[in-house]
Amino acid sequence: MKKIYSLAITSIIAFSLAGCMGGSDSLTPAAAVKLDQREVCNVDKLGLETVLAHAKAYNAAAIKEKVEFRRLGVNNSALIVAVEEGLKTKAKTVTPKNFKGKATKDKFPIEYAAHRACTFGLSALQQKHEGKSTWRLAVPGDGYKY
Protein backbone atom coordinates (compact mmCIF):
# COMPACT_ATOMS: atom_id res chain seq x y z
CA MET A 1 0.00 0.00 0.00
CA LYS A 2 2.83 2.37 0.93
CA LYS A 3 4.47 1.65 -2.41
CA ILE A 4 1.30 2.54 -4.30
CA TYR A 5 0.99 5.84 -2.37
CA SER A 6 4.59 6.76 -3.02
CA LEU A 7 4.27 5.89 -6.72
CA ALA A 8 1.13 8.02 -7.04
CA ILE A 9 2.72 11.01 -5.26
CA THR A 10 5.90 10.74 -7.33
CA SER A 11 3.84 10.65 -10.52
CA ILE A 12 1.81 13.72 -9.49
CA ILE A 13 4.97 15.69 -8.67
CA ALA A 14 6.65 14.63 -11.89
CA PHE A 15 3.68 15.65 -14.03
CA SER A 16 3.28 18.97 -12.16
CA LEU A 17 6.94 19.82 -12.55
CA ALA A 18 6.86 18.96 -16.22
CA GLY A 19 3.85 21.24 -16.66
CA CYS A 20 5.37 24.12 -14.67
CA MET A 21 8.66 24.02 -16.49
CA GLY A 22 7.01 23.75 -19.81
CA GLY A 23 8.61 20.39 -20.33
CA SER A 24 5.39 18.69 -21.37
CA ASP A 25 4.87 17.42 -24.92
CA SER A 26 1.39 18.86 -24.86
CA LEU A 27 2.52 22.44 -24.27
CA THR A 28 0.07 24.67 -26.10
CA PRO A 29 0.84 28.01 -27.75
CA ALA A 30 -1.38 29.69 -25.15
CA ALA A 31 0.63 28.13 -22.31
CA ALA A 32 3.93 28.92 -24.05
CA VAL A 33 3.40 32.69 -23.93
CA LYS A 34 3.52 32.52 -20.13
CA LEU A 35 7.08 31.18 -20.19
CA ASP A 36 10.09 33.47 -20.08
CA GLN A 37 12.79 32.44 -22.57
CA ARG A 38 15.52 34.02 -20.44
CA GLU A 39 14.55 31.68 -17.62
CA VAL A 40 13.68 28.37 -19.29
CA CYS A 41 16.47 28.53 -21.89
CA ASN A 42 19.21 29.75 -19.57
CA VAL A 43 22.07 27.26 -19.94
CA ASP A 44 24.22 28.89 -17.23
CA LYS A 45 21.44 28.61 -14.68
CA LEU A 46 19.74 25.33 -15.63
CA GLY A 47 22.51 23.38 -17.29
CA LEU A 48 22.75 21.90 -20.76
CA GLU A 49 20.65 18.78 -20.09
CA THR A 50 17.66 20.70 -18.74
CA VAL A 51 17.70 23.30 -21.51
CA LEU A 52 17.97 20.51 -24.07
CA ALA A 53 14.97 18.75 -22.47
CA HIS A 54 13.03 22.01 -22.71
CA ALA A 55 14.08 22.48 -26.33
CA LYS A 56 12.87 18.98 -27.18
CA ALA A 57 9.52 19.53 -25.50
CA TYR A 58 8.92 22.95 -27.07
CA ASN A 59 10.02 21.83 -30.50
CA ALA A 60 7.83 18.70 -30.38
CA ALA A 61 4.87 20.98 -29.64
CA ALA A 62 5.97 23.35 -32.43
CA ILE A 63 6.10 20.46 -34.91
CA LYS A 64 2.63 19.40 -33.78
CA GLU A 65 1.45 22.96 -34.49
CA LYS A 66 3.32 22.90 -37.85
CA VAL A 67 5.43 25.92 -36.97
CA GLU A 68 8.92 24.47 -36.51
CA PHE A 69 11.67 26.99 -37.27
CA ARG A 70 14.32 26.46 -39.93
CA ARG A 71 17.41 28.63 -40.23
CA LEU A 72 19.97 28.45 -43.00
CA GLY A 73 18.56 25.10 -44.09
CA VAL A 74 18.73 23.59 -40.59
CA ASN A 75 15.47 22.53 -38.95
CA ASN A 76 15.34 23.11 -35.21
CA SER A 77 14.96 19.35 -34.67
CA ALA A 78 18.31 18.82 -36.43
CA LEU A 79 19.91 21.35 -34.09
CA ILE A 80 18.51 19.42 -31.13
CA VAL A 81 19.90 16.16 -32.51
CA ALA A 82 23.31 17.82 -32.93
CA VAL A 83 23.27 18.97 -29.29
CA GLU A 84 22.20 15.51 -28.10
CA GLU A 85 25.07 13.92 -29.99
CA GLY A 86 27.44 16.57 -28.69
CA LEU A 87 26.42 15.80 -25.13
CA LYS A 88 27.02 12.09 -25.66
CA THR A 89 30.50 12.68 -27.06
CA LYS A 90 31.21 15.57 -24.67
CA ALA A 91 31.96 17.80 -27.64
CA LYS A 92 32.41 21.53 -27.17
CA THR A 93 31.02 22.40 -30.58
CA VAL A 94 28.27 20.93 -32.74
CA THR A 95 27.69 20.75 -36.50
CA PRO A 96 23.99 20.30 -37.33
CA LYS A 97 22.73 18.59 -40.45
CA ASN A 98 20.51 20.42 -42.93
CA PHE A 99 16.93 19.44 -43.77
CA LYS A 100 18.22 17.04 -46.42
CA GLY A 101 20.24 15.21 -43.77
CA LYS A 102 23.58 16.47 -45.10
CA ALA A 103 26.27 17.97 -42.89
CA THR A 104 26.52 21.76 -42.90
CA LYS A 105 29.64 23.86 -42.62
CA ASP A 106 28.34 25.63 -39.51
CA LYS A 107 29.98 24.98 -36.19
CA PHE A 108 28.40 26.26 -32.97
CA PRO A 109 29.46 26.10 -29.31
CA ILE A 110 27.20 23.47 -27.72
CA GLU A 111 25.80 25.88 -25.10
CA TYR A 112 24.83 28.35 -27.81
CA ALA A 113 23.19 25.61 -29.91
CA ALA A 114 21.16 24.35 -26.93
CA HIS A 115 20.05 27.89 -26.08
CA ARG A 116 19.07 28.57 -29.68
CA ALA A 117 17.19 25.27 -30.02
CA CYS A 118 15.26 26.10 -26.86
CA THR A 119 14.42 29.70 -27.82
CA PHE A 120 13.50 28.67 -31.37
CA GLY A 121 11.12 26.00 -30.06
CA LEU A 122 9.49 28.36 -27.60
CA SER A 123 9.39 31.36 -29.97
CA ALA A 124 7.58 29.30 -32.59
CA LEU A 125 4.83 28.48 -30.10
CA GLN A 126 4.60 31.99 -28.70
CA GLN A 127 4.46 33.41 -32.22
CA LYS A 128 1.68 30.99 -33.12
CA HIS A 129 -0.39 32.24 -30.20
CA GLU A 130 0.28 35.91 -30.89
CA GLY A 131 -0.40 35.45 -34.61
CA LYS A 132 -3.97 34.42 -33.86
CA SER A 133 -4.75 37.94 -32.68
CA THR A 134 -2.46 39.96 -34.96
CA TRP A 135 -2.82 38.53 -38.46
CA ARG A 136 -5.86 40.61 -39.33
CA LEU A 137 -3.82 43.77 -38.77
CA ALA A 138 -2.14 43.10 -42.12
CA VAL A 139 -5.33 42.56 -44.16
CA PRO A 140 -6.34 45.50 -46.38
CA GLY A 141 -9.97 46.31 -45.72
CA ASP A 142 -9.80 44.65 -42.31
CA GLY A 143 -7.16 45.62 -39.75
CA TYR A 144 -4.68 47.25 -42.11
CA LYS A 145 -5.24 50.98 -42.58
CA TYR A 146 -3.33 53.13 -45.03
Add this chain to the structure above:
Amino acid sequence: MLLKIVKTSALVALAACTLSANSFNTQAEKDKAELVKYFEAKFADPEKNAATFFPYSTEDELKNNIKKGIKHMDFGIGNYAFNSAGVATYEEINEMPPYEDAIDAGAALYEKKFANGNSLAICFPDPTIGGDYPMFDSQTKSVVSLTQAINDCVTSNGEKKWNEKKGDMAKVQAFFASQTKEAEKKVNIKIESAEAAAAYERGKEFYYTQRGYLNLSCATCHVQGAGQRVRNESLSQLLGHTTHFPVYRLKWQGLGTLERRMQGCVKDQGQNPPKPSSKTMKELLYFMAYMSNGMAVDGPDIRK
Protein backbone atom coordinates in the same frame (compact mmCIF):
# COMPACT_ATOMS: atom_id res chain seq x y z
CA MET B 1 -53.79 27.47 -60.31
CA LEU B 2 -51.95 24.54 -58.69
CA LEU B 3 -49.47 24.49 -61.57
CA LYS B 4 -48.82 28.22 -61.05
CA ILE B 5 -48.09 27.67 -57.32
CA VAL B 6 -45.72 24.78 -58.10
CA LYS B 7 -43.93 26.85 -60.77
CA THR B 8 -43.57 29.87 -58.46
CA SER B 9 -42.33 27.71 -55.57
CA ALA B 10 -39.76 26.05 -57.84
CA LEU B 11 -38.54 29.44 -59.06
CA VAL B 12 -38.27 30.79 -55.51
CA ALA B 13 -36.38 27.67 -54.41
CA LEU B 14 -34.00 27.94 -57.37
CA ALA B 15 -33.39 31.64 -56.68
CA ALA B 16 -32.75 30.91 -52.98
CA CYS B 17 -30.27 28.17 -53.87
CA THR B 18 -28.44 30.45 -56.31
CA LEU B 19 -28.30 33.28 -53.79
CA SER B 20 -27.07 30.93 -51.11
CA ALA B 21 -24.34 29.47 -53.37
CA ASN B 22 -23.18 32.95 -54.33
CA SER B 23 -23.05 34.16 -50.76
CA PHE B 24 -20.25 31.74 -49.83
CA ASN B 25 -17.73 33.89 -51.70
CA THR B 26 -18.96 37.21 -50.30
CA GLN B 27 -16.00 37.63 -47.95
CA ALA B 28 -13.51 36.50 -50.60
CA GLU B 29 -14.95 39.00 -53.08
CA LYS B 30 -14.71 41.74 -50.47
CA ASP B 31 -11.08 40.79 -49.73
CA LYS B 32 -10.23 40.86 -53.43
CA ALA B 33 -11.88 44.23 -53.98
CA GLU B 34 -9.99 45.69 -51.00
CA LEU B 35 -6.72 44.24 -52.25
CA VAL B 36 -7.24 45.72 -55.71
CA LYS B 37 -8.12 49.07 -54.11
CA TYR B 38 -4.95 48.93 -52.00
CA PHE B 39 -2.61 48.09 -54.89
CA GLU B 40 -4.22 50.63 -57.22
CA ALA B 41 -3.76 53.30 -54.52
CA LYS B 42 -0.18 52.19 -53.86
CA PHE B 43 0.84 52.34 -57.50
CA ALA B 44 -1.31 55.35 -58.50
CA ASP B 45 1.63 57.70 -57.96
CA PRO B 46 4.46 56.12 -55.94
CA GLU B 47 6.53 59.32 -55.96
CA LYS B 48 3.69 61.41 -54.58
CA ASN B 49 2.60 58.78 -52.03
CA ALA B 50 6.11 57.77 -50.98
CA ALA B 51 5.57 58.53 -47.30
CA THR B 52 2.58 56.18 -47.11
CA PHE B 53 3.65 53.33 -49.35
CA PHE B 54 7.37 53.56 -50.11
CA PRO B 55 9.09 55.06 -47.07
CA TYR B 56 12.42 53.34 -47.78
CA SER B 57 12.67 53.91 -51.53
CA THR B 58 14.90 56.57 -53.03
CA GLU B 59 13.50 59.44 -55.08
CA ASP B 60 15.38 58.18 -58.12
CA GLU B 61 13.93 54.70 -57.72
CA LEU B 62 10.39 56.00 -57.42
CA LYS B 63 10.81 58.31 -60.37
CA ASN B 64 12.62 55.98 -62.75
CA ASN B 65 11.95 52.40 -61.73
CA ILE B 66 8.36 52.20 -60.53
CA LYS B 67 5.61 52.84 -63.03
CA LYS B 68 2.52 54.72 -61.94
CA GLY B 69 -1.19 54.52 -62.68
CA ILE B 70 -1.33 50.71 -62.65
CA LYS B 71 -4.80 49.23 -62.78
CA HIS B 72 -6.20 45.89 -61.56
CA MET B 73 -5.60 43.66 -64.58
CA ASP B 74 -2.13 45.13 -65.20
CA PHE B 75 -0.97 43.32 -62.05
CA GLY B 76 -1.49 39.96 -63.76
CA ILE B 77 2.11 39.98 -65.03
CA GLY B 78 3.63 40.10 -61.55
CA ASN B 79 6.20 42.71 -60.61
CA TYR B 80 6.82 43.50 -64.28
CA ALA B 81 3.62 45.53 -64.01
CA PHE B 82 5.59 48.27 -62.22
CA ASN B 83 9.26 47.27 -62.39
CA SER B 84 10.60 49.32 -65.33
CA ALA B 85 14.21 48.15 -65.03
CA GLY B 86 13.24 44.48 -64.66
CA VAL B 87 11.04 44.50 -67.77
CA ALA B 88 14.04 45.11 -70.05
CA THR B 89 15.86 42.00 -68.77
CA TYR B 90 12.63 40.01 -68.78
CA GLU B 91 11.91 40.83 -72.42
CA GLU B 92 15.45 40.03 -73.41
CA ILE B 93 15.26 36.54 -71.86
CA ASN B 94 11.82 36.02 -73.35
CA GLU B 95 13.18 36.39 -76.87
CA MET B 96 14.34 32.78 -76.50
CA PRO B 97 12.08 31.45 -73.71
CA PRO B 98 13.91 28.71 -71.79
CA TYR B 99 10.61 26.93 -70.99
CA GLU B 100 9.55 26.17 -74.57
CA ASP B 101 11.06 22.69 -74.59
CA ALA B 102 9.20 21.98 -71.35
CA ILE B 103 5.86 22.80 -73.00
CA ASP B 104 6.60 20.33 -75.80
CA ALA B 105 7.72 17.71 -73.30
CA GLY B 106 4.54 18.34 -71.29
CA ALA B 107 2.40 17.86 -74.40
CA ALA B 108 4.11 14.52 -75.04
CA LEU B 109 3.60 13.43 -71.43
CA TYR B 110 -0.06 14.42 -71.69
CA GLU B 111 -0.58 12.02 -74.56
CA LYS B 112 1.81 9.31 -73.36
CA LYS B 113 0.08 6.08 -72.41
CA PHE B 114 0.53 4.66 -68.92
CA ALA B 115 1.29 0.94 -68.62
CA ASN B 116 -2.45 0.25 -68.40
CA GLY B 117 -3.18 2.09 -71.66
CA ASN B 118 -4.74 5.16 -70.08
CA SER B 119 -3.15 8.62 -70.14
CA LEU B 120 -3.37 12.07 -68.63
CA ALA B 121 -5.45 13.02 -71.68
CA ILE B 122 -8.14 10.64 -70.43
CA CYS B 123 -8.12 12.13 -66.92
CA PHE B 124 -8.05 15.69 -68.29
CA PRO B 125 -9.79 15.71 -71.69
CA ASP B 126 -9.70 19.52 -71.68
CA PRO B 127 -6.13 20.75 -71.17
CA THR B 128 -7.21 24.39 -70.77
CA ILE B 129 -7.62 24.00 -67.02
CA GLY B 130 -4.73 26.15 -65.84
CA GLY B 131 -7.03 28.74 -64.28
CA ASP B 132 -9.45 26.34 -62.60
CA TYR B 133 -7.17 25.02 -59.85
CA PRO B 134 -7.03 24.82 -56.89
CA MET B 135 -10.67 23.78 -56.66
CA PHE B 136 -12.75 22.65 -53.75
CA ASP B 137 -13.92 19.06 -53.97
CA SER B 138 -17.36 18.79 -52.40
CA GLN B 139 -17.04 14.99 -52.12
CA THR B 140 -13.85 14.94 -50.05
CA LYS B 141 -14.55 18.39 -48.61
CA SER B 142 -11.02 19.47 -49.31
CA VAL B 143 -9.02 21.65 -51.69
CA VAL B 144 -7.49 19.87 -54.67
CA SER B 145 -4.48 21.50 -56.32
CA LEU B 146 -3.53 20.89 -59.94
CA THR B 147 -0.43 19.07 -58.68
CA GLN B 148 -2.56 16.75 -56.58
CA ALA B 149 -5.08 16.18 -59.39
CA ILE B 150 -2.28 15.18 -61.79
CA ASN B 151 -0.72 12.86 -59.24
CA ASP B 152 -4.14 11.36 -58.45
CA CYS B 153 -4.47 10.53 -62.14
CA VAL B 154 -0.95 9.13 -62.33
CA THR B 155 -1.23 6.93 -59.21
CA SER B 156 -4.80 5.76 -59.88
CA ASN B 157 -3.45 4.35 -63.14
CA GLY B 158 -0.84 2.32 -61.32
CA GLU B 159 2.10 4.66 -61.91
CA LYS B 160 4.58 5.98 -59.39
CA LYS B 161 3.77 9.40 -57.91
CA TRP B 162 5.61 12.29 -59.61
CA ASN B 163 7.85 14.84 -57.91
CA GLU B 164 5.48 17.64 -56.89
CA LYS B 165 7.97 20.46 -57.39
CA LYS B 166 9.71 19.97 -60.73
CA GLY B 167 10.40 17.53 -63.55
CA ASP B 168 7.48 15.90 -65.37
CA MET B 169 4.95 17.57 -63.05
CA ALA B 170 6.18 21.05 -63.98
CA LYS B 171 6.33 20.11 -67.67
CA VAL B 172 2.71 18.92 -67.79
CA GLN B 173 1.62 22.01 -65.88
CA ALA B 174 3.54 24.16 -68.38
CA PHE B 175 1.57 22.49 -71.17
CA PHE B 176 -1.74 23.08 -69.34
CA ALA B 177 -0.82 26.72 -68.67
CA SER B 178 0.16 27.39 -72.28
CA GLN B 179 -3.03 25.78 -73.56
CA THR B 180 -5.08 27.85 -71.13
CA LYS B 181 -3.24 31.02 -72.15
CA GLU B 182 -3.78 30.24 -75.82
CA ALA B 183 -7.50 29.74 -75.17
CA GLU B 184 -7.46 33.18 -73.48
CA LYS B 185 -8.97 31.78 -70.31
CA LYS B 186 -8.82 33.49 -66.96
CA VAL B 187 -8.27 32.42 -63.38
CA ASN B 188 -11.60 31.03 -62.26
CA ILE B 189 -11.57 29.85 -58.64
CA LYS B 190 -14.90 29.04 -57.06
CA ILE B 191 -16.14 29.08 -53.47
CA GLU B 192 -19.50 27.36 -53.46
CA SER B 193 -19.98 25.97 -49.98
CA ALA B 194 -19.41 26.81 -46.34
CA GLU B 195 -16.55 24.27 -46.22
CA ALA B 196 -14.87 25.91 -49.23
CA ALA B 197 -15.24 29.34 -47.59
CA ALA B 198 -13.66 27.96 -44.40
CA ALA B 199 -10.74 26.53 -46.41
CA TYR B 200 -10.28 29.92 -48.09
CA GLU B 201 -10.27 31.65 -44.67
CA ARG B 202 -7.61 29.27 -43.34
CA GLY B 203 -5.48 29.95 -46.40
CA LYS B 204 -5.93 33.68 -45.86
CA GLU B 205 -4.95 33.40 -42.20
CA PHE B 206 -1.79 31.48 -43.14
CA TYR B 207 -0.88 34.16 -45.70
CA TYR B 208 -1.23 37.06 -43.27
CA THR B 209 0.25 35.36 -40.17
CA GLN B 210 3.81 36.16 -39.14
CA ARG B 211 5.99 33.09 -38.91
CA GLY B 212 9.51 31.75 -38.73
CA TYR B 213 12.49 33.15 -36.87
CA LEU B 214 12.30 36.30 -39.01
CA ASN B 215 8.71 36.86 -37.87
CA LEU B 216 7.54 37.68 -41.40
CA SER B 217 4.22 36.98 -43.02
CA CYS B 218 3.77 36.47 -46.77
CA ALA B 219 1.99 39.83 -46.71
CA THR B 220 4.96 41.63 -45.15
CA CYS B 221 6.78 41.30 -48.47
CA HIS B 222 3.98 40.87 -50.99
CA VAL B 223 1.25 43.24 -49.73
CA GLN B 224 2.77 45.94 -47.54
CA GLY B 225 6.25 45.38 -49.00
CA ALA B 226 5.26 44.96 -52.66
CA GLY B 227 7.19 47.32 -54.92
CA GLN B 228 9.96 47.83 -52.39
CA ARG B 229 13.45 46.65 -53.03
CA VAL B 230 15.39 43.87 -51.35
CA ARG B 231 18.97 44.18 -52.53
CA ASN B 232 18.47 44.51 -56.27
CA GLU B 233 15.08 42.80 -56.52
CA SER B 234 11.64 44.40 -56.49
CA LEU B 235 9.14 42.53 -54.34
CA SER B 236 6.15 41.33 -56.35
CA GLN B 237 2.54 41.82 -55.32
CA LEU B 238 0.02 39.19 -54.21
CA LEU B 239 -2.38 40.26 -56.94
CA GLY B 240 -1.47 38.13 -59.96
CA HIS B 241 0.94 35.87 -58.09
CA THR B 242 -0.53 32.60 -59.32
CA THR B 243 -1.29 33.52 -62.94
CA HIS B 244 2.05 32.63 -64.50
CA PHE B 245 3.06 29.30 -62.95
CA PRO B 246 4.89 27.04 -63.48
CA VAL B 247 7.89 29.32 -63.88
CA TYR B 248 11.40 28.87 -65.19
CA ARG B 249 13.45 30.42 -62.43
CA LEU B 250 16.99 31.54 -63.16
CA LYS B 251 17.90 30.64 -59.57
CA TRP B 252 16.67 27.08 -60.13
CA GLN B 253 17.99 26.85 -63.69
CA GLY B 254 14.79 25.01 -64.42
CA LEU B 255 11.03 24.89 -64.26
CA GLY B 256 9.16 24.62 -60.96
CA THR B 257 5.62 24.48 -59.66
CA LEU B 258 3.85 27.05 -57.53
CA GLU B 259 4.26 24.73 -54.54
CA ARG B 260 8.03 24.75 -55.01
CA ARG B 261 8.06 28.55 -55.00
CA MET B 262 5.79 28.78 -51.96
CA GLN B 263 7.95 26.35 -50.03
CA GLY B 264 10.89 28.63 -50.80
CA CYS B 265 8.97 31.64 -49.47
CA VAL B 266 8.05 29.95 -46.19
CA LYS B 267 11.62 28.73 -45.83
CA ASP B 268 12.81 32.31 -46.33
CA GLN B 269 10.55 33.37 -43.47
CA GLY B 270 12.49 30.92 -41.30
CA GLN B 271 10.04 28.08 -40.96
CA ASN B 272 10.00 24.45 -42.00
CA PRO B 273 7.59 24.76 -44.97
CA PRO B 274 4.38 22.76 -45.44
CA LYS B 275 4.55 19.78 -47.79
CA PRO B 276 3.43 20.50 -51.41
CA SER B 277 0.18 18.54 -51.13
CA SER B 278 -0.53 19.24 -47.47
CA LYS B 279 -3.86 20.74 -46.47
CA THR B 280 -2.05 23.91 -45.37
CA MET B 281 -0.30 24.38 -48.72
CA LYS B 282 -3.42 23.68 -50.79
CA GLU B 283 -5.54 26.09 -48.77
CA LEU B 284 -2.84 28.75 -49.03
CA LEU B 285 -2.83 28.37 -52.83
CA TYR B 286 -6.65 28.42 -52.85
CA PHE B 287 -6.63 31.83 -51.17
CA MET B 288 -3.85 33.19 -53.37
CA ALA B 289 -5.48 31.97 -56.58
CA TYR B 290 -8.83 33.47 -55.58
CA MET B 291 -7.13 36.86 -55.25
CA SER B 292 -6.11 36.54 -58.92
CA ASN B 293 -9.61 35.60 -60.08
CA GLY B 294 -10.53 37.17 -63.39
CA MET B 295 -6.93 37.72 -64.46
CA ALA B 296 -5.60 36.13 -67.64
CA VAL B 297 -3.62 32.90 -67.23
CA ASP B 298 -0.13 33.87 -68.35
CA GLY B 299 2.05 30.84 -67.81
CA PRO B 300 4.53 29.39 -68.07
CA ASP B 301 6.86 32.30 -67.52
CA ILE B 302 10.33 33.35 -66.41
CA ARG B 303 11.34 34.70 -63.05
CA LYS B 304 14.68 35.45 -61.46
